[in-house]
Amino acid sequence: xxxxANIYRYTxxxxxxxxxxxxxxxxxxxxxxxxxxxAMKARDFIILVKPAGGIFxxxxxxxALAAAGQIVLKNT
Numbered sequence: 001x002x003x004x005a006n007i008y009r010y011t012x013x014x015x016x017x018x019x020x021x022x023x024x025x026x027x028x029x030x031x032x033x034x035x036x037x038x039a040m041k042a043r044d045f046i047i048l049v050k051p052a053g054g055i056f057x058x059x060x061x062x063x064a065l066a067a068a069g070q071i072v073l074k075n076t
Contacts, residue, residue, distance in 0.1 A: 051057075
């Protein structure tokens with residue numbers, strides 16, 4: 001959905017063209033297997049997915065970055 005928002009914002013195409021295009025993209029992804037899962041093998045990334053007290057490090061990092069971003073945006 002973010003891709004749709006970015007394309008709509010930075011192009012001159014109308015929303016009436018963008019919504020069917022996004023639906024078609026989703027259908028193709030389901031039927032042709034464009035969206036697949038792969039196990040991460042890089043050691044630096046694997047460290048981020050280990051849980052710490054039931055919460056993954058990557059979630060904690062995202063929350064911290066989101067909070068920092070909100071503070072920066074509020075004060076600028």
